[in-house]
Structure formats: C-alpha cells, structure tokens
Amino acid sequence: MVAVPDDDEQVTEHRASTFADLGVCPELVDACDALGWKQPTKIQVEAIPYALKGMDLIALAQTGSGKTAAFALPILQALLENPRPFFACVLSPTRELAIQIAEQFEGLGAAIGLVCSVLVGGVDRIQQVISLARRPHIIVATPGRLLDHLTDTKGFSLNKIKYLVLDEADVLLDMEFEKSLDDILKIIPKERRTFLFSATMTDKVKKLQRACLRNPVKLKVSSKYSTVDTLREEFYLVPSDDKDCCLVYILNKVPGSMVMIFTDTCTTTRLLALMLRNLGFEAIFINGKMSQDKRLGALNRFKSKACNIIVCTDVASRGLDIRGVDVVINYDIPSPKSYVHRVGRTARAGRSGYAVSLVNQYEARQFKDIEKHLGKEISKREVDDCELMILKECVCDSRRIALKAKGDGWKRPRSMRDDEDDEMEGHDRAARRSGLSMNRYRRVKHKR
Ligand code: AMP
Numbered sequence: 001m002v003a004v005p006d007d008d009e010q011v012t013e014h015r016a017s018t019f020a021d022l023g024v025c026p027e028l029v030d031a032c033d034a035l036g037w038k039q040p041t042k043i044q045v046e047a048i049p050y051a052l053k054g055m056d057l058i059a060l061a062q063t064g065s066g067k068t069a070a071f072a073l074p075i076l077q078a079l080l081e082n083p084r085p086f087f088a089c090v091l092s093p094t095r096e097l098a099i100q101i102a103e104q105f106e107g108l109g110a111a112i113g114l115v116c117s118v119l120v121g122g123v124d125r126i127q128q129v130i131s132l133a134r135r136p137h138i139i140v141a142t143p144g145r146l147l148d149h150l151t152d153t154k155g156f157s158l159n160k161i162k163y164l165v166l167d168e169a170d171v172l173l174d175m176e177f178e179k180s181l182d183d184i185l186k187i188i189p190k191e192r193r194t195f196l197f198s199a200t201m202t203d204k205v206k207k208l209q210r211a212c213l214r215n216p217v218k219l220k221v222s223s224k225y226s227t228v229d230t231l232r233e234e235f236y237l238v239p240s241d242d243k244d245c246c247l248v249y250i251l252n253k254v255p256g257s258m259v260m261i262f263t264d265t266c267t268t269t270r271l272l273a274l275m276l277r278n279l280g281f282e283a284i285f286i287n288g289k290m291s292q293d294k295r296l297g298a299l300n301r302f303k304s305k306a307c308n309i310i311v312c313t314d315v316a317s318r319g320l321d322i323r324g325v326d327v328v329i330n331y332d333i334p335s336p337k338s339y340v341h342r343v344g345r346t347a348r349a350g351r352s353g354y355a356v357s358l359v360n361q362y363e364a365r366q367f368k369d370i371e372k373h374l375g376k377e378i379s380k381r382e383v384d385d386c387e388l389m390i391l392k393e394c395v396c397d398s399r400r401i402a403l404k405a406k407g408d409g410w411k412r413p414r415s416m417r418d419d420e421d422d423e424m425e426g427h428d429r430a431a432r433r434s435g436l437s438m439n440r441y442r443r444v445k446h447k448r
Contacts, residue, residue, distance in 0.1 A: 022048040025077050031108045032069075041066030042221045048074055051195065056216040058196045058209050062344060065221055068104045068167075071195045075138070075163050076109055085115075085135035088163035089188070091143055091181070093171040094315065095120035095292055096299065101167065102140040114138065121145045122292035132156050143172065143180035150187065158188045166196045166208070173204040185212055200337060231347035233378045235357040235367060242383075243358050244275065244399055245391045247331060249383055250356055251281060251309070257326035258302075261311045262342045264332040269311045271402050272331065276309060278398035283309040314338055330357040333366045336373035356381075 019029045019040055040048065043061040051057055051074035061067040075088045092098040102118045109116070117131040119141035125148070132153060139146070139158070149156055166172060172181065194213050198205050209216065238246045251259065263269050266287035273285035284307045286298040295315075302310040303322060314334065325346040334342060339357075347353030357378070359367045371377055 017045060019044075019048075019073070023052045024048065024073055025080065027080060027112060028073055028076055028108065031111060032073075034110070035107055037069070041070075043067050043219070044070045044073070046219045046221060047071070047195075050217045050219075051075075051193075052077060054193060056194045056196075056213040058198075058213060058216045058218050060198060060201060060220040062199045062341075067197050068101050069108065071165050071167075071197065072101075072105050072108055075165075076105070076112070076114070078162065079114075079137055080112060082162075083137070084160070085137060086139065086158060086160055087137045088139070088165065089146070089158055089161050090138065090140045090165040090167060091146065091172060091184070092140060092167045093142065093174075093177065094168075095122060095142060096295065096315075097168065098140045098142055099296075102138070105138050105140070109137075116140065119145045119149055120292070125149075129153050143177040143184060147180050147183055150184070158184075161188055162192055164188060164192055164194045164212070166194070166198075166212075169196050169198040169205050169208060170200050170202050173202070173208060178204070181208070199341070230352045231343060232352070232354045233343065233357075234355075234381045235359050235378050236381050236383055237359050237361075237364070238383065240360040240362070242388060243331065243360060244272075245388050245395045246358055246383055247272070247329065248276070248279060248391055248395050249387060250327075250329060251276070254327050254354070256308065258305070258324050259309045259327045259329060260322075260325050260342075260345050261309065261329045261331050262334065263311060263313060264334070266313055268331070269313055271399070273309075273311045274402035274405055275395070275398045276311070278401055279394065281309055282307040283311060285311040286315070287313045288315045314342070326353060328353070328355040330355070333357060333359055333363040333370070335366075336370045339370045340374075 017040065019032050019037075020026070022040060022045065024032070043059060043065045047057055047059055047067075047070040051071065057071075059067065059070065061070070071090075079087050090098075090101055092101055098118055098120050102116045105116050106114060108114075115134055115136040116138045117128065117134070117136040117140070119128050119132075119139060121142055121144055125145075128145075128149065132149065141149075150158065166181075194216075196205070196209055196213060196216070236246050236250075247261070261272060263272060266289045269285040269287045273283045276283035284298045284301055286295055286302075290298070298310065299322070301307050305324075311331075322345060328343050328346045330339070330342060333339075343353075343355035346355060357367065367378075
C-alpha cells in the first residue's frame with residue numbers, strides 16, 4: 001500500500017480484504033453487511049486504514065468508486081468513540097450530491113441513531129433551521145447555504161467540528177465556491193481532520209490542499225482519463241441539422257434501455273425531452289435551472305424507471321448515484337474530462353454499457369481531443385441514410401411543436417413555468433391532437 005508523493009500519475013496498490021481487516025468496528029461492519037456490501041472497494045481499502053489512524057487524506061477518486069463510505073466509515077467510527085453533535089461537516093458542490101451523501105451516512109448510521117442535516121440552496125431555510133435544532137452529528141452542505149446559516153442562524157456554529165470533508169473539490173472550486181470556502185475555513189477549528197476528495201488534481205485543488213490539509217496521505221485509485229473495458233464507445237459524424245434525426249435513429253436501436261442524453265444547455269434539455277415525447281418516447285429532463293423539487297422529482301422518475309430517457313446537462317453527470325443506465329448519448333460534445341464523467345454513468349460495477357456521441361462538423365476537432373486524452377480511437381458508425389430520410393419529417397414536426405411549447409412556456413409566469421409535469425402533459429395532448437406519433441414513422445418504415 002503506497003501513499004502517493006506529488007506525482008499524481010501513480011496508482012496505489014490494492015489488496016482485497018474485509019471491512020473488519022481494515023479496522024472497521026463491528027457495529028459498522030454490520031451496517032455495511034446490512035447494505036449488502038460484501039467487500040470494501042479499492043478506495044475504501046486505500047483510505048480507511050489511514051483515516052482511522054487520524055491522518056488527513058487527499059484522494060483522487062471518482063463517483064461510483066465507493067468514496068463516500070471511504071470517508072463516512074472512519075468519521076462514524078470516531079463518532080462512536082466520542083459521540084457529540086456537530087461532529088463533522090461534508091461540503092459538496094451540488095444539492096443532489098449532498099442529499100446522496102447524507103443518505104449514505106444515514107444508511108450506515110441507521111443502527112447507531114445518527115442524526116444528519118442537509119443544508120443546500122433552493123429549499124426551505126426554516127426546515128433547515130429546525131433540523132439544526134436537533135443538533136445533528138453530521139452536516140452535509142453546499143458552501144453558500146452553509147455560510148448563510150453560519151452567519152444568520154442563531155446558536156449554530158461549527159467551532160467544535162472534528163472532521164471536514166471536501167467532496168468533489170475540483171468541482172467545488174470550478175463552481176466559484178472559492179470565496180465561500182475561504183470564509184468557511186477561516187471560522188472552523190484548525191484542530192481537525194480533513195479529507196479532500198477530487199476526481200482530478202487541478203492547480204486550484206493543489207492550492208486548497210496546501211491551505212487546509214496537514215501532511216496528508218495522497219491516494220489515487222484510477223488514472224485521470226480512462227473509460228472501463230465493459231463500455232462500448234462509438235460516434236456518428238452528422239451535420240448539425242441531422243442531430244435530432246440521428247438521436248431518434250439511435251434511440252430506436254435501443255428500445256426499452258435506460259438512456260441518459262447529455263446536452264450543453266438547459267434550453268436544449270427541455271426542447272429535446274419535449275421533442276422525444278412528441279415521438280412517443282418516455283423522456284424527461286433535468287437541468288440546473290429547475291427548482292430543487294423538480295430536479296429530484298425528475299431524477300426519481302428516472303431512477304424508478306417511470307421514464308427510461310432523461311435529457312440532462314452536466315449537472316447530472318457527476319456525483320449522482322444513478323444505477324442501471326444502459327446507454328449514454330452525447331448530443332453535444334463535451335471536454336475530455338466531462339466525457340469521462342458522462343460515460344461513467346453507464347458500465348458501472350462490471351456491467352456492460354454503451355456510449356455514443358453525435359459529432360457535427362464543428363465538433364470533430366474537439367472529439368479528436370477526447371480520443372487523444374483517452375489514448376484510443378473510438379469506432380465510427382454510419383447512419384442508414386434512407387432511415388434518416390424517413391425519420392426527418394416526423395422529427396422536424398415534433399421539434400417544431402416542442403419549440404412552440406417552449407415559446408409559450410417562456411411567456412407564462414414563473415410559478416406556472418415551474419410546473420414541468422403539467423407542461424409535459426399539456427404538451428403531450430397537443431402533440432396527440434396534431435397526430436404526431438412514432439407509430440406514423442413505424443408505419444412508413446413498414447411499408448418500405
Ligand atoms: P460513491 O462513489 O460513494 O458515490 O458510491 C457509489 C455506490 O457504491 C453507492 O451506491 C454505494 O452505496 C455503493 N457502495 C459503496 N461502497 C460499497 C461496497 N463496499 N460494496 C458495494 N457497494 C458499495
């Protein structure tokens with residue numbers, strides 16, 4: 001087992017073992033058992049022994065690696081030895097990730113009466129003040145809302161915390177949380193343990209590490225840019241105007257699969273979801289402009305398989321624990337780093353997965369960059385032009401109706417616009433009235 005020096009290309013050694021071998025106490029071994037975790041993951045094997053020894057950690061690990069439990073188990077074990085409120089604070093860049101982290105703490109702490117508070121923006125502050133009054137052991141927060149409470153909520157302070165976790169530190173710093181983080185670091189005790197988790201080691205992360213960790217052990221469990229062997233990766237080179245048809249063409253090839261479609265803008269998520277619904281697909285969307293409730297609602301509908309297609313911005317590509325995704329479609333081409341995170345939503349835990357990218361003439365160079373970073377060529381696929389031609393009319397009609405709905409939506413007051421479900425339903429009715437349906441396409445295809 002190796003602590004990595006400054007060279008972040010090194011990969012730590014991995015030995016298989018049990019949670020008990022790592023020094024996890026019987027209560028928490030039972031909790032892992034109850035969650036069905038048979039063996040610790042790599043990052044858990046690497047991190048837990050050091051964390052239990054009371055050392056600071058900096059770990060390069062991605063979502064899906066089991067990193068949450070890698071910091072949660074040592075914190076809970078220390079809490080069991082010295083139970084007290086406001087014991088640890090975990091900072092996360094997004095609300096969804098914060099909720100997920102809290103759920104894992106609660107899952108692991110179910111038998112030991114753990115109390116957890118989630119402090120994130122976009123939801124009722126009063127409820128959060130009430131939850132703070134319960135004197136939680138663990139606080140999971142986004143930096144802005146935590147700072148609000150530290151400033152405004154009477155009697156709340158973190159001056160006794162023993163553990164600070166910075167999760168997805170690279171995103172935390174990317175999202176302009178730097179100032180809030182600085183302010184938080186100024187007011188929490190210097191005598192504490194700090195765990196910093198990040199998918200990549202950026203200059204900002206290095207700076208943060210110097211500012212808030214003491215002689216940390218550095219761990220790494222995977223290389224910076226790599227995709228797993230069980231993932232099939234392909235791309236289609238299509239003119240911009242044909243992207244929608246190509247998207248539908250691909251969706252027709254994977255009927256019933258759980259699909260995540262990634263786009264660059266919030267507007268496109270909505271437009272594509274409406275367009276696909278017009279064509280009879282069970283599609284919903286999620287983006288950063290939606291209210292917290294709507295985001296969670298959409299996420300839950302997808303997770304529970306009420307809808308099998310979710311169109312999203314990168315807000316959904318990191319941090320979220322969404323299982324069972326079969327296909328990832330890149331409608332827009334992202335940076336190499338985002339590509340790895342997006343396609344990492346599928347082919348998890350040894351399952352096979354399929355990632356396909358729609359590359360237009362302007363994105364070809366950007367896509368080459370992805371291949372360069374991955375150190376491999378991605379297979380090119382050709383569309384069947386005849387099929388694309390047949391799809392065209394239907395897809396264009398559905399897009400036109402979706403665009404019109406979007407225009408109407410913009411004009412309505414915000415409170416009404418927020419109601420995505422009503423809008424979706426109304427939209428579906430309008431589309432049905434216009435006689436649009438994928439059946440029409442299927443009939444045409446059949447005649448051929
Ligand atoms: P994370 O990387 O923390 O987001 O974890 C990804 C998923 O792995 C979560 O759903 C955890 O419940 C699950 N998980 C964490 N540790 C283990 C383990 N040792 N065995 C199986 N699943 C795990």
